[in-house]
Amino acid sequence: MSINVTKSYLPPLEEYVGYLEGIWERGWLTNNGPLVQRLEADLSTVLGGARVQFMSNGTIALQVAIKALELTGEIITTPFSYVATTTAILWEGCEPVFVDIEEQTFCIDAAKIEAAITPRTSAILATHVYGYPCDVRAIEDIARRHQLKVIYDGAHAFGVQVHGRSLLSYGDITTCSFHATKLFHTSEGGGIITTDEELARKVWLYKSFGHIGDEYYSLGINGKNSEFHAAMGLCNLPRVPEFIAARRQLSELYRTELAALPLRYPVTPAETEYNYAYFPVIFDSEARMHRVKDALAAHGINTRRYFFPSLNKLPYHTGAVCPVSEDIALRVLCLPFYQQLEPEQVRWICALIRNHYA
Numbered sequence: 001m002s003i004n005v006t007k008s009y010l011p012p013l014e015e016y017v018g019y020l021e022g023i024w025e026r027g028w029l030t031n032n033g034p035l036v037q038r039l040e041a042d043l044s045t046v047l048g049g050a051r052v053q054f055m056s057n058g059t060i061a062l063q064v065a066i067k068a069l070e071l072t073g074e075i076i077t078t079p080f081s082y083v084a085t086t087t088a089i090l091w092e093g094c095e096p097v098f099v100d101i102e103e104q105t106f107c108i109d110a111a112k113i114e115a116a117i118t119p120r121t122s123a124i125l126a127t128h129v130y131g132y133p134c135d136v137r138a139i140e141d142i143a144r145r146h147q148l149k150v151i152y153d154g155a156h157a158f159g160v161q162v163h164g165r166s167l168l169s170y171g172d173i174t175t176c177s178f179h180a181t182k183l184f185h186t187s188e189g190g191g192i193i194t195t196d197e198e199l200a201r202k203v204w205l206y207k208s209f210g211h212i213g214d215e216y217y218s219l220g221i222n223g224k225n226s227e228f229h230a231a232m233g234l235c236n237l238p239r240v241p242e243f244i245a246a247r248r249q250l251s252e253l254y255r256t257e258l259a260a261l262p263l264r265y266p267v268t269p270a271e272t273e274y275n276y277a278y279f280p281v282i283f284d285s286e287a288r289m290h291r292v293k294d295a296l297a298a299h300g301i302n303t304r305r306y307f308f309p310s311l312n313k314l315p316y317h318t319g320a321v322c323p324v325s326e327d328i329a330l331r332v333l334c335l336p337f338y339q340q341l342e343p344e345q346v347r348w349i350c351a352l353i354r355n356h357y358a
Helices: 014-024 035-047 058-068 081-091 136-145 197-206 229-255 286-297 325-329 345-357
Strands: 051-055 073-076 095-098 121-127 148-153 175-176 190-194 279-284 332-334
Touching: 014 035, 014 229, 035 073, 051 058, 051 229, 058 121, 058 148, 058 175, 058 190, 058 197, 081 095, 081 121, 081 175, 121 136, 121 325, 136 148, 136 229, 175 286, 190 197, 229 345, 286 325, 286 332, 286 345, 325 332
Parallel strands: 073 095, 073 121, 121 148, 148 175
Antiparallel strands: 051 190, 175 190, 279 332
């Protein structure tokens, strides 16, 4: 028996087929169909009224966000994220400027941002790592004083509440991934969230080739998503609270079973309702991490070095030295974590880790 590090939730087949029957009846497969419109409206309600654009994936969402905000020059960003955060900046012809992360949440260290600002800085692009929130208030203050735009990569942050509102509602734009491995997924997909109506319209045009019918307003690409993906999202969205509740129990079980070991975990900031997106563990050394990873793999248990490498170490872009990010990237390992995971499977994984230490 093998255990994956993540596992996609599939709703009851008959429920999904019910949406498919409607798609067949209408013959409307893509191009802003009724299910896409409904999903965007339902997501907006869940996110407190913010405007949501359903995109083909989370990387396209990042690229369109950078384009829509007309960013140029340097963008301050984090070295501890999935590679798409950095490559989207490079793809859009901008320069990523790395600021190291802080020790508790592994998010960008807001106290170090201002020292990296130059006359060429146009924005801050920060990641809510594993769903733990960046210091959104401090970043907002810095951006306001220096007249910078703010993009948050919220790929892990669906369902998180901070200071009484959705974490995805902060910044000029937050992007999301609705990939099959995420807490809320649409098989493939992503989103752009903003509270700015004019910006939302601009994003809509950019993802739709820049035109409505025969009227052309701007440049654009094909960033749309289909009715089939929206149907999966409509099945899964109402279940998000139960997903989070199940993951909370599994997280608590992991921590109880591993409590005697010298392991570190990220710290949830105050005024945060966490979504339990992942279960990352920080080992005391890279060598120990590798030994545990190999020991679990020998029993068919898949883990992931999420994130490795620290993005300032990418071979195609040279970044500043970021000692905290570089250190954490060497020692972090994400253990299997999804709401369908059985408690006995968690206990078995933890027993194998304890046996390694013994």
